[in-house]
Amino acid sequence: MSDTQSNTIRFVAQTQIPPAPPPASETGPVKWMRENLFSSIPNAILSVISVAIIVYAVVSIAPWFIHSVWVADSLAQCREIDTGACFAVINERFNQFIFGFYPSDAYWRPILAFLLLIVAAAPVLASHLPRRLLAFTAAYPMLCYFLIFGGSIWGPLLVMASFPLAFYVFRFVNDHGGPLGGLLAAAVALIVWLMFIVDPLSGLIADLIPIGLPRVETRLVGGFLLTLIIGIVGIAGSFPIGILLALGRQSGLFIVKTICVGFIEFIRGVPLITLLFVASTLLNYFLPPGTNFDLLVRVLILVVLFASAYMAEVIRGGLAALPKGQYEAADALGLDYWMATRLIIMPQALKISIPGIVNTFIGLFKDTTLVSVIAMFDPLGVIAPIRADQNWNGIVWELYGFVALFFFICCFGMSRYSQYLERKLKTDHR
Amino acid sequence: MAATTDPHSSESFRLGMLLYDTRYRSVTIQIIALVLFMLALGWLVSNTISNLEALGKTFGFGFLWTPAGYDINQQLIEYQNTDSNARAAMLGILNTLLIAVMGCVTATLLGVVAGVLRLSNNWVVARLMTIYVEGFRNVPVLIWILIFAAAINESLPAPNAFRGDDAESSMVLGSMAFTNRGFYVPEPLFSRSLGTLDIGGYFGISLDLVLFVAALAAGIWGAKRLGAQATRKQAATGERPHTFWPSVGLIVIPPVVVLVALGFHLGYPELRGFNFRGGIHMRDSLIALWLALSLYTGAFIAEIVRAGILAVSRGQTEAASALGMRPSWTMRLIILPQAMRIIIPPLISNYLNLTKNSSLAIAVGYMDATGTLGGITLNQTGREMECLLLLMAFYLIVSLTISVFMNIYNERMKLKER
Structure with a gap:
């Protein structure tokens, strides 16, 4: 038996065969390329075209960067040194790109304002910081105004004082005559204080105790500083107005709803540039005779109105996305409209709309470049005087490239942040 | 909100109920809102009136019929600088509509291609499209508009570079010249032209164009009828007759016949003196604006298309495969109809954005509605209020018209839930 068996079995493996490497076409970069680049004929053609485009772009742009000049006094000097890009212009005019024509001995003021902005924004963006920091956030706008535009400190301080004033008036009247009377009294006190008292009083105190910084005219403010001012004022100002408009549009009150819809659709239907024209030529007509606002203030007013219409639509989306049960549950608990809105609806609706809000901000940030059309010196507006300068006449790509890169970094960073927020805030289990 | 009243107490109406009774509160709030709104409006209007009086200005649209006195570099209809401001504004509006239509078409093409390619499993192409x-x-x-304007003005040759036998630059295909003053392309000419149709002496519409469009429309309508007939036959007998070549013939033949009958030929641009003559001159500002707007909006549309396709759940593709459908059918009959429902509304709002962004034409000197009505006319007549009102009204009408169509579309495409 054993003999026959040993005869019939010709071969028995004594050892295990070592694992062979996979075929060359099924491993490593070759397999990756086969699957990802050359999986079919159209794909292969596309790959070849794309690679050709990339190679062409790199080959034509790289020498420009490699032969770039960073230190020179004029374009002619740049051309003498090397053949490539003349980034010396960015180097020389860097301060103008950042601050516009802001006086150079006062650069510390916007820088300090920017650093304080980070402190002021921190409690809004990160929820685990102490809530008391919010008081600083509330005081920040006036502080920032004082730092950047200078003048006497008393005006901004008295405006800041209107918050506690309104609060104490509200509390006092609230104790004696109910919440509605309190609100009315606070509003009246605020208007009287801001319109009739602040101006003469601050002048009076300033005469007695002159404390202040040298005044800087607003038309000198430019560059990325201006972009930041317009962007941040626009988004901060549009937020409360946007919430009110969204609530108005969602409400069942016909007249309120009509007014809100009319406003939102009007603003969203016209280009921002026409609104900026309104700011630059028309807004003074609408105000009492004799009022003469600064161009920057007029632009800020229109930008806030513009952004709040878009903000309202974003928040309305958040309100509409809330399940109906949340509204009904709030009603069932016996909460009135404002309590339900404040405690139940808004926290959830705002959370849903955060990505949209960030997108609105990105859009607004990009739209700030339009102020260069009405002769304000944002980074894009700064380019015109530089190109008109005899030293730098004929320089184009470096300037546009630099500004474009700045906006790209800011906007790309923000859009990534909003995607991160979207992922982080996704707490539902749908 | 249910009104809570006690039926047993027969208390009469008190003033406080206006505020604290939910039956009356909404009315009270609305009346207060209306009054405040009217007060604000009245305040603004009275301010405006007194300000206008102080400046010695009046409010009226009479300036529209006075001579404009400036030239417009791109004229879609006849215009001299002695024509009225209204006609100048009309030219501007036509230029805006032209750039809007051109931009929307190219942006859609770019966006759809880029959006689909970004989803492709070809690594290089997907990355390239992401960068775009x-x-x-x-x-x-x-910034894009200014960059493209600079690219055309700085890096393309001047017309006189095309001069001479061994010119530095030559025309592409012997018929198109890309210069720093814009692109010169062949124009369609008709040797047996029907002339133009005057509408009230104000507009001229080329009858050749009308006839061509009519022939094309008739062809498309016929092809549609043919398709519908084939579908009916398929429903009745199960056999679908071949309709591809007949419908191609229906669409192509009538326009070609019209063209031949009208004596269609191309007029090529030629270098005469310092510039090109003949052909269609697409100005540098038009090209820069067109490229910038379509590439910019195309990037947004690409994202919309990508999101739309990704939003169709995978089960749909799998179900189609289970039914035995080919991949191309799956795309055409299953994925696209569902993706379109998601894609169309944001797509249209991007068309609106493009139209509104075309007002930036003023930065490169393209004479659109903002450049004429909100630019030169405004500065020359000093009628800020009237000009801006008209300008805003124009943009509002465009936006609202498109919104209305979008709402109708949404209503039709809404998932019919039963």
Whole structure:
């Protein structure tokens, strides 16, 4: 038996065969390329075209960067040194790109304002910081105004004082005559204080105790500083107005709803540039005779109105996305409209709309470049005087490239942040 | 909100109920809102009136019929600088509509291609499209417009570079010249032209164009009828007759017949003196604006298309495969109809954005509605209020018209739930 068996079995493996490497076409970069680049004929053609485009772009742009000049006094000097890009212009005019024509001995003021902005924004963006920091956030706008535009400190301080004033008036009247009377009294006190008292009083105190910084005219403010001012004022100002408009549009009150819809659709239907024209030529007509606002203030007013219409639509989306049960549950608990809105609806609706809000901000940030059309010196507006300068006449790509890169970094960073927020805030289990 | 009243107490109406009774509160609030709104409006109007009086200005649209006195470099209809401001504004509006239509078409093409390619499993192409989308989306459109204008003005040859036997530059295909003053392309000419149709002496519409469009429309309508007939036959007998070549013939033959009958030929641009003559001159400002707007909006559309296709759940593709459908059918009959429902509304709002962004034409000197009505006419007549009102009204009408169509579309495409 054993003999026959040993005869019939010709071969028995004594050892295990070592694992062979996979075929060359099924491993490593070759397999990756086969699957990802050359999986079919159209794909292969596309790959070849794309690679050709990339190679062409790199080959034509790289020498420009490699032969770039960073230190020179004029374009002619740049051309003498090397053949490539003349980034010396960015180097020389860097301060103008950042601050516009802001006086150079006062650069510390916007820088300090920017650093304080980070402190002021921190409690809004990160929820685990102490809530008391919010008081600083509330005081920040006036502080920032004082730092950047200078003048006497008393005006901004008295405006800041209107918050506690309104609060104490509200509390006092609230104790004696109910919440509605309190609100009315606070509003009246605020208007009287801001319109009739602040101006003469601050002048009076300033005469007695002159404390202040040298005044800087607003038309000198430019560059990325201006972009930041317009962007941040626009988004901060549009937020409360946007919430009110969204609530108005969602409400069942016909007249309120009509007014809100009319406003939102009007603003969203016209280009921002026409609104900026309104700011630059028309807004003074609408105000009492004799009022003469600064161009920057007029632009800020229109930008806030513009952004709040878009903000309202974003928040309305958040309100509409809330399940109906949340509204009904709030009603069932016996909460009135404002309590339900404040405690139940808004926290959830705002959370849903955060990505949209960030997108609105990105859009607004990009739209700030339009102020260069009405002769304000944002980074894009700064380019015109530089190109008109005899030293730098004929320089184009470096300037546009630099500004474009700045906006790209800011906007790309923000859009990534909003995607991160979207992922982080996704707490539902749908 | 249910009104809570006690039926047993027969208390009469008190003033406080206006505020604290939910039956009356909404009315009270609305009346207060209306009054406040009217007061604010009245305040603004009275301010405006007194300000206008102080400046010695009047409010009226009479200036529209006075001579404009300036030239417009791109004229879609006849215009001299002695024509009225209204006609100048009309030219501007036509220029805006032209750039809007051109931009929307190219942006859609670019966006759909880029959006689909971004989803492709070809690594290089997908990355390249990501660079395109992120690069264009994150830089303000005004910068793009200026960059493209600079690219045309700085890097393309001047017309006189085309001069001579051994010129530095030559025309592409012998018929198109890309110069720093814009592109010169062949124009369609008709040797047996029907002339133009005057509408009230104000507009001229080329009858050749009308006839051509009519022939094309008739062809498409016929092809549609043929398709519908084939579908009916298929429903009745199960056999679908071949309709591809007949419908191609229906669409192509009538326009070709019209063209031949009218004596169609191309007029080529020629260098005469310092510039090109003949052909269609697409100005540098038009090209820069067109490229910038379509590339910028195309990047947004690419994202919309991508999101739309990704939003169709995978089960749909699998179900189609289980039914034995080919991949191309799956795309055409299952994925696209569902993706379109998601894609169309944001797509249209992007068309609106493009139209509104075309007002940035003023930065490169393209004479659109903002450049004429809100630019030169405004500055020359000093009628800020009237000009801006008209300008805003124009943009509002465009926006609202498109919104209305979008709402109708949404209503039709809404999932019919039963």
